Amino acid sequence: MKNILVVDDSKFFCALIEKKITESLDYQVMSVGTYASAEALLDVLDIEQIDACLVDFRLPDAPEGEIVQLLAKKRIPTIVLISDITAEIRNYIWKFRIVDYVIKSDNYVTEYIIETLQRLQINPSIKIALADDSKTSLRIMSTLLSVHKYQTLQFNDPLVLIEHLKQHRDIKLVITDYDMPAMNGYDLTKNIRRLYSKQELAIIGMSARDDVLMSANFLKYGADDFIIKQSFLAEEFYLRVAVNTSRVIEYEKLTTAATKDYLTGLNNRRHFYELVEVMHSSAYRHSTPVACALVDIDHFKQVNDTYGHQVGDAVLTKIAQILQSSVRKSDVVARFGGEEFCMYMVGINRENSQIFFDKLLKRIEGTVIDVDGLEISVTVSIGVNINHHHVLDSMIEIADKCLYDAKETGRNKVVITPEEPGKA
Numbered sequence: 001m002k003n004i005l006v007v008d009d010s011k012f013f014c015a016l017i018e019k020k021i022t023e024s025l026d027y028q029v030m031s032v033g034t035y036a037s038a039e040a041l042l043d044v045l046d047i048e049q050i051d052a053c054l055v056d057f058r059l060p061d062a063p064e065g066e067i068v069q070l071l072a073k074k075r076i077p078t079i080v081l082i083s084d085i086t087a088e089i090r091n092y093i094w095k096f097r098i099v100d101y102v103i104k105s106d107n108y109v110t111e112y113i114i115e116t117l118q119r120l121q122i123n124p125s126i127k128i129a130l131a132d133d134s135k136t137s138l139r140i141m142s143t144l145l146s147v148h149k150y151q152t153l154q155f156n157d158p159l160v161l162i163e164h165l166k167q168h169r170d171i172k173l174v175i176t177d178y179d180m181p182a183m184n185g186y187d188l189t190k191n192i193r194r195l196y197s198k199q200e201l202a203i204i205g206m207s208a209r210d211d212v213l214m215s216a217n218f219l220k221y222g223a224d225d226f227i228i229k230q231s232f233l234a235e236e237f238y239l240r241v242a243v244n245t246s247r248v249i250e251y252e253k254l255t256t257a258a259t260k261d262y263l264t265g266l267n268n269r270r271h272f273y274e275l276v277e278v279m280h281s282s283a284y285r286h287s288t289p290v291a292c293a294l295v296d297i298d299h300f301k302q303v304n305d306t307y308g309h310q311v312g313d314a315v316l317t318k319i320a321q322i323l324q325s326s327v328r329k330s331d332v333v334a335r336f337g338g339e340e341f342c343m344y345m346v347g348i349n350r351e352n353s354q355i356f357f358d359k360l361l362k363r364i365e366g367t368v369i370d371v372d373g374l375e376i377s378v379t380v381s382i383g384v385n386i387n388h389h390h391v392l393d394s395m396i397e398i399a400d401k402c403l404y405d406a407k408e409t410g411r412n413k414v415v416i417t418p419e420e421p422g423k424a
């Protein structure tokens with residue numbers, strides 16, 4: 001477990017924030033009240049184990065913010081607590097590349113700290129692309145974002161960025177300058193919007209131009225936000241990045257909840273139908289061979305009854321992984337419910353279906369599933385329909401009959417639909 005170091009001489013505040021952090025985050029909290037004790041602790045601790053630091057700007061033995069400098073030297077992400085912010089103090093603390101500062105008297109303070117710490121946990125999985133022809137701008141933005149632990153990719157050519165976005169769908173935010181030789185920010189925004197909706201990827205436009213229309217135009221072409229380079233403030237930049245990436249992540253979570261099985265991460269039954277209906281009608285029209293298989297774990301009730309539901313869940317998750325990793329990207333695997341899975345594969349003939357499902361059966365039988373030291377093996381029965389029927393539900397119904405035969409005739413076996421007369 002990662003650690004948060006709190007340096008504050010108020011015992012009340014330390015107790016309050018420790019309670020809030022341990023309630024809502026997977027962090028262990030260490031608290032000290034002085035600069036000297038923080039320094040002594042940092043000398044003996046493994047810095048890698050400290051995920052973030054929360055420090056009071058004014059400590060009894062270091063009243064001028066010396067603690068901020070100490071933590072910056074150790075490169076620990078730091079949130080500064082302060083009760084009397086002035087322009088001078090603000091400039092001083094930002095020099096040390098802090099994560100953020102928080103005004104202590106504010107009622108909202110603990111909530112804001114928790115949100116910021118939560119973001120520091122999530123941000124390493126968020127990829128942000130930066131488009132700017134100025135290497136200095138790219139470096140400044142990338143450094144700022146790395147303090148908040150975001151992953152960044154830098155592009156000085158917008159055309160290269162567009163190609164990258166076509167190949168990789170994991171970028172959550174693009175921050176783009178306006179003036180670039182190969183393509184301006186408006187055109188880049190328009191091009192990105194042809195590839196991604198606002199829910200899938202956010203865009204922030206940026207410009208140093210003194211043009212009042214720039215912000216409105218960026219937004220009209222599909223950007224979500226705009227930052228003026230001249231009045232650039234780190235705290236504003238971070239908030240805009242956080243708001244825009246959070247929106248995309250929240251949408252992604254909603255989509256995942258609607259389409260994926262919560263336990264195994266496979267497609268759920270509803271999404272299987274959404275994906276496969278289209279594939280199947282095309283395969284049927286073009287007489288492309290398909291295999292529709294139902295896979296059911298044998299005597300799964302016994303696993304639950306003997307070892308408990310948690311072990312049962314681990315077994316389901318492992319089998320799901322095996323099924324998903326056995327097929328091509330173009331095939332669809334879903335959990336249909338309970339211990340039953342459905343697989344739909346395009347372009348596989350009778351001979352290859354037999355080879356594929358026999359191999360899958362053996363792979364599952366030979367897998368030892370380790371659940372906290374407990375070693376379990378299971379077998380599956382598989383019913384496969386490779387005969388064409390234009391209705392998808394009928395394809396599945398026929399596979400289900402084969403599965404029933406596999407169960408009835410001994411389990412741990414594959415039953416494939418017999419050849420249809422006249423269709424050899």
Ligand SMILES: Nc1nc2c(ncn2[C@@H]2O[C@H](COP(=O)(O)OP(=O)(O)OP(=O)(O)O)[C@@H](O)[C@H]2O)c(=O)[nH]1
Pocket residue numbers: 263296297298299300301302304308309310311312313316337338339407411
């Ligand atoms: N752990 C766990 N168990 C589940 C889940 N969904 C369904 N089950 C259990 O799966 C078991 C299915 O049992 P049965 O339908 O009798 O089938 P079986 O024991 O596999 O027997 P055969 O299919 O005939 O080989 C039941 O005990 C369900 O409670 C789940 O999400 N997690």
